[in-house]
Amino acid sequence: MEALDYHAEERRKAEFDVEEMKIVWAGSRQAYEISDRVARLVASDPVFRKDNRTMLSRKDLFKDTLRKAAHAWKRIIELRLSGLFFSCGMFIPAIKGQGNEEQQQKWLPMAYKMQIIGCYAQTELGHGSNVQGLETTATFDPETDEFVIHSPTLTSSKWWPGGLGKVSTHALVYARLITDGQDHGVHGFIVQLRSLDDHLPLPGITVGDIGMKFGSGAYNSMDNGVLRFDHVRIPRDQMLMGVSQVTREGKFMQSDVPRQLVYGTMVYVRQKIVADASCALSRAVCIATRYSVVRRQFGSHNGGPETQVIDYKTQQSRLFPLLASAYAFRFVGEWLKWLYTDVTQRLQANDFSTLPEVHACTAGLKSVTTSATADAIEECRKLCGGHGYLSSSGLPELFAVYVPACTYEGDNVVLLLQVARFLMKTVSQLGSGKKPVGTIAYMGRSEHLLQCRCEVERAEDWLKPKVILEAFEARAARMSVTCANNLNNFPNQEEGFAQLATDLAEAAVAHVQLIIVSKFIEKLQQDIPGKGVKRQLEILFNVYALSLLHKHLGDFVASGCITPKQGVLANEQLRLLYSQVRPNAIALVDAFNYTDHYLGSVLGRYDGNVYPKLYEEAWKDPLNETVVPDGYHEYIRPILKQHIRVARL
Amino acid sequence: MEALDYHAEERRKAEFDVEEMKIVWAGSRQAYEISDRVARLVASDPVFRKDNRTMLSRKDLFKDTLRKAAHAWKRIIELRLSGLFFSCGMFIPAIKGQGNEEQQQKWLPMAYKMQIIGCYAQTELGHGSNVQGLETTATFDPETDEFVIHSPTLTSSKWWPGGLGKVSTHALVYARLITDGQDHGVHGFIVQLRSLDDHLPLPGITVGDIGMKFGSGAYNSMDNGVLRFDHVRIPRDQMLMGVSQVTREGKFMQSDVPRQLVYGTMVYVRQKIVADASCALSRAVCIATRYSVVRRQFGSHNGGPETQVIDYKTQQSRLFPLLASAYAFRFVGEWLKWLYTDVTQRLQANDFSTLPEVHACTAGLKSVTTSATADAIEECRKLCGGHGYLSSSGLPELFAVYVPACTYEGDNVVLLLQVARFLMKTVSQLGSGKKPVGTIAYMGRSEHLLQCRCEVERAEDWLKPKVILEAFEARAARMSVTCANNLNNFPNQEEGFAQLATDLAEAAVAHVQLIIVSKFIEKLQQDIPGKGVKRQLEILFNVYALSLLHKHLGDFVASGCITPKQGVLANEQLRLLYSQVRPNAIALVDAFNYTDHYLGSVLGRYDGNVYPKLYEEAWKDPLNETVVPDGYHEYIRPILKQHIRVARL
Numbered sequence A, B: 001m002e003a004l005d006y007h008a009e010e011r012r013k014a015e016f017d018v019e020e021m022k023i024v025w026a027g028s029r030q031a032y033e034i035s036d037r038v039a040r041l042v043a044s045d046p047v048f049r050k051d052n053r054t055m056l057s058r059k060d061l062f063k064d065t066l067r068k069a070a071h072a073w074k075r076i077i078e079l080r081l082s083g084l085f086f087s088c089g090m091f092i093p094a095i096k097g098q099g100n101e102e103q104q105q106k107w108l109p110m111a112y113k114m115q116i117i118g119c120y121a122q123t124e125l126g127h128g129s130n131v132q133g134l135e136t137t138a139t140f141d142p143e144t145d146e147f148v149i150h151s152p153t154l155t156s157s158k159w160w161p162g163g164l165g166k167v168s169t170h171a172l173v174y175a176r177l178i179t180d181g182q183d184h185g186v187h188g189f190i191v192q193l194r195s196l197d198d199h200l201p202l203p204g205i206t207v208g209d210i211g212m213k214f215g216s217g218a219y220n221s222m223d224n225g226v227l228r229f230d231h232v233r234i235p236r237d238q239m240l241m242g243v244s245q246v247t248r249e250g251k252f253m254q255s256d257v258p259r260q261l262v263y264g265t266m267v268y269v270r271q272k273i274v275a276d277a278s279c280a281l282s283r284a285v286c287i288a289t290r291y292s293v294v295r296r297q298f299g300s301h302n303g304g305p306e307t308q309v310i311d312y313k314t315q316q317s318r319l320f321p322l323l324a325s326a327y328a329f330r331f332v333g334e335w336l337k338w339l340y341t342d343v344t345q346r347l348q349a350n351d352f353s354t355l356p357e358v359h360a361c362t363a364g365l366k367s368v369t370t371s372a373t374a375d376a377i378e379e380c381r382k383l384c385g386g387h388g389y390l391s392s393s394g395l396p397e398l399f400a401v402y403v404p405a406c407t408y409e410g411d412n413v414v415l416l417l418q419v420a421r422f423l424m425k426t427v428s429q430l431g432s433g434k435k436p437v438g439t440i441a442y443m444g445r446s447e448h449l450l451q452c453r454c455e456v457e458r459a460e461d462w463l464k465p466k467v468i469l470e471a472f473e474a475r476a477a478r479m480s481v482t483c484a485n486n487l488n489n490f491p492n493q494e495e496g497f498a499q500l501a502t503d504l505a506e507a508a509v510a511h512v513q514l515i516i517v518s519k520f521i522e523k524l525q526q527d528i529p530g531k532g533v534k535r536q537l538e539i540l541f542n543v544y545a546l547s548l549l550h551k552h553l554g555d556f557v558a559s560g561c562i563t564p565k566q567g568v569l570a571n572e573q574l575r576l577l578y579s580q581v582r583p584n585a586i587a588l589v590d591a592f593n594y595t596d597h598y599l600g601s602v603l604g605r606y607d608g609n610v611y612p613k614l615y616e617e618a619w620k621d622p623l624n625e626t627v628v629p630d631g632y633h634e635y636i637r638p639i640l641k642q643h644i645r646v647a648r649l
């Protein structure tokens, strides 16, 4: 029997080899095969069922997560996969990056085998972005050779760490190191929180969950926690000593290992976040695209079928740039993976020259991709009309679980300002002979970029990568240089930087968008096999770049990079490109190779069989267990029967 | 004892009379006094407690709503207030607008007294925006003088109506009227759904709840429902006969009452939605502003306090335009209220001349204000950093409960396209001697607007309302005229309209933003008493207009309305304006006069005592009932103790 497939006709329309595109999306044939295998395993395992999550109470939801995590761990061992669950994010990477050899040898195997479960306890009630302002103290006591970890104020309570509230046995605690009355700033300490026998908090430790968060599932399945210390003692060797040390005598010393080594971890984490952005975005786009093909509204002629909403130009101009962004973020994420290995090698060779550029580039990419993805998920939800508001569409929870990515690992605005600082420094050094390299190399050609003129005369000129690249370079360079000039009008740089912060953040965005555009172009210069695959990517590239150009038209035109007329031509070209994407839209989201289980969306079903399934889902709600609702006799009936006892006032 | 007030210092800084501003915000002294009294009553009544809502299961949440609604109803009677609870939106307005006199006399009193509870059942699984495509049928049976209401397909199931699932006894059902085999399009029918004795669904009726929606509280406290009919019979006089009738013989007749009468209801509903937008937006802004004053991060000098995050220019440029928008939407909402009475009077006098303009203007304002508000709530959440992600911040639920306003009562994009149609019609009639009136009057000066030049030479020139108004008029006129010219390049108008839909929607936005700007200016022309009040409103007006100009700089510059240099000057002026808003920020949100109960946010507390309360809230989570979580013995311990039974594969 052939399976039902409402999208079959759409799939036939595709002008490229979807199987080959799946490999491009995955990064390699091997990556494709692994992810495909794992996704199928998970989808077919009833323990991983997730369609009931939004109906569970907080406690049941949390317990369900524990159950899944335990099962996942078991399956990982059985299948000899690698992976880490109860994934408390940064505990292990931080020990790797900041611990010395001994510490790594002692703690990492326990953490890998899950004999201990660790969380990353940096943020406090009073301090998140400003890590140097943390208040928890770690005071060295030379008499006992211990640190005393203490929470001196309410605002010094650790607050937010994932896995802290109920699960973790250990925490990597960031605290101010104090020796002999002197404050040496913030360092990391491994602190055991709970007994390994009965999981009870150790003396001096108050630990709990910080309560409900956005959404009904999302992070509520996790125990982000609060933690207070009342003079808790830990041995001296539980301070992470890779970068600085405290000796037996209580002497504080910086190690000869350069501090920059910790940057490796940061690049690693950020490339992961950018990869996650492309996953979340592609997931939302896949749902909205499939539903936009199924959904028909208006435009019936003589009783024929109505128009598929994906055929409306407004729907296309909202959806297709997001589809293109998913691919763009995927490729820049791939490049970041390469950058991580490159940085690691350089660090090992004591080459720190690229670090500032790498820092700015990863900070910027984290900020721009997560902000765009958060907005895009909500736009995809709106693209699904009323039904997008149902939990069964999968989009509300995807949004709720995704948005904190704009805040954690660096607030997105704070990060943009860091990028801007790097840009201003680069501009100020332009005359000095120091040649900008890597993603900032274009600044070396700023003389040209400040006066070049875009050559577009006809709409199709906008298809040339060279033309697009130069327009984006010119925009980024001009915005940075303008900011730098304006800074000079202030009595001091810091005051100027504070006053012009908004313009600076906009210049940073322009720089980062240029990076994404240029990495997409580099991808297109690679050899990409498969019928029509490269052609589709070229179309998506143009959609990505020209939709950005349209969105930021003010930047491009006001800085004279392009003329108003050229802006109009770009827009015309964009409309033509949307028509080229249209027949391939379903195949382009099929290429993500997501199982229905992973998508978790009735609207995004592979087979497009939306309506009967929506109808089925509805009846599962606990409220439908009875036709007459609980509360009828107490609250509804007395009103209908006009039997309300009214107090005389 | 003096109450704790961390904001006292900020309140002292205010340069205007907050009490007078409260009256401006409320609309009048009387409106202020009523809303103040009701808000205090609600806040002091323990039944209306809402801080536990996100922790309730779906069934308990729903029951809690019933309890509150019943209590509210009782209090309304006791206090002789007017109001309507179990508010199922459009049931009553629709009977008022579309029922004939007899029907109004029969049904409205029962509905007002809540002897019956009605919902508005228009949308179906398969049709929302396209009301004319609804599939439910109402077939007249002349033998019994009844209509037979039937759901012929799965997609014809009613889907979404609020209050339908569990509460309503009656529904206003929209269905295709069929007499003698002929389809007369969609009409409204009053159908009883449940027995008034035991609340059980009547024969032939299947009714239930459609399941979980966005958020943990939000619309999950409500029973949006699904409804199917199996040949359900209702008497003929339950078709709403105000506009068309079916006679005893089964003859279909249009009444002499013009169809346009129903527009009155629509204007009423939309002015309500715009008013709601200003409420939701001001609520979010109030929370973000108060927290931005409490929150300090970075910038400590010599151990002094850190910088309040509201002092960062990026924070200001994200927050203050939203504050200004709250006021702008408030005033345009006030004007819409006036417009509603004006339209009602005109309709009664059989003057339908302004209807197209009124329709376009209300559709456009609904679209633009709700879209902006939805985005703004999420931006306010991000402005609160990590803590904004906690339910106790109030912002996640505010977002979840608000966003469907972008979809219901007309999808925002569909509405913009309706506005665009009106704009194109106006342009095409420009030569014809028909003079555009009301909000579109500026088009009558399009000859001037197409070639006028903005006179700004210095930043402060941008403070003049006349200059701003002309720039917005020129932008709107030019975008519309450009679209109209481009339409002429297509073989037929419909094809052109479809192809240029995105440009048309952008032109519609420009037109609507102009309306908001011009109504703000009209407000400023009124006599506004109170020290410094008018001055603050002028500042907010300028912030609103110039921040829009900055956001849409591409429109203004590309169409030649302003030069790039003038764009730069606007931006400079904007920065100065932010500094003027800063000392008044707290007082400007105090003027909303929201109780802490209404705000429902720990971050937005009037007294600014954020951290201890956040800490307190956390411990209330059910997960904190035990220190060792449920699930430890089953799932965590076996892993820690490495006692997992692994299947041999």
Ligand SMILES: Cc1cc2nc3c(=O)[nH]c(=O)nc-3n(C[C@H](O)[C@H](O)[C@H](O)COP(=O)(O)OP(=O)(O)OC[C@H]3O[C@@H](n4cnc5c(N)ncnc54)[C@H](O)[C@@H]3O)c2cc1C
Residues within 6 Å of the ligand: A089, A120, A121, A122, A123, A126, A127, A128, A129, A130, A159, A160, A161, A162, A219, A224, A404, A407, A408, A409, A410, A411, A412, A413, A414, A417, B295, B297, B298, B309, B312, B314, B315, B382, B383, B384, B385, B386, B387, B389
């Ligand atoms: C779901 C989630 C999981 C988390 N997991 C962990 C974890 O496992 N471990 C952990 O330690 N932490 C964790 N965190 C905390 C997270 O890292 C912080 O919330 C984050 O660093 C942001 O800091 P903040 O909350 O202090 O924001 P704030 O800095 O208070 O931001 C508030 C506002 O001020 C602005 N602002 C702040 N400084 C500046 C400046 N210098 N210039 C301009 N604007 C500024 C911001 O842009 C923002 O608009 C988590 C948070 C969330 C939401």
Ligand SMILES: Cc1cc2nc3c(=O)[nH]c(=O)nc-3n(C[C@H](O)[C@H](O)[C@H](O)COP(=O)(O)OP(=O)(O)OC[C@H]3O[C@@H](n4cnc5c(N)ncnc54)[C@H](O)[C@@H]3O)c2cc1C
Residues within 6 Å of the ligand: A295, A297, A298, A309, A312, A314, A315, A382, A383, A384, A385, A386, A387, A389, B089, B120, B121, B122, B123, B126, B127, B128, B129, B130, B159, B160, B161, B162, B219, B224, B404, B407, B408, B409, B410, B411, B412, B413, B414, B417
């Ligand atoms: C919380 C909530 C409460 C509700 N309450 C009620 C109620 O009480 N009673 C009731 O009857 N209904 C109710 N509704 C339903 C609501 O009115 C519809 O969802 C709404 O009309 C949108 O229609 P839709 O869902 O069919 O969207 P669709 O029309 O399917 O929209 C899907 C996409 O197609 C696009 N689109 C559609 N047509 C066009 C076009 N012509 N041109 C360009 N783009 C187009 C839209 O922009 C959107 O992106 C409620 C909905 C919600 C979410």
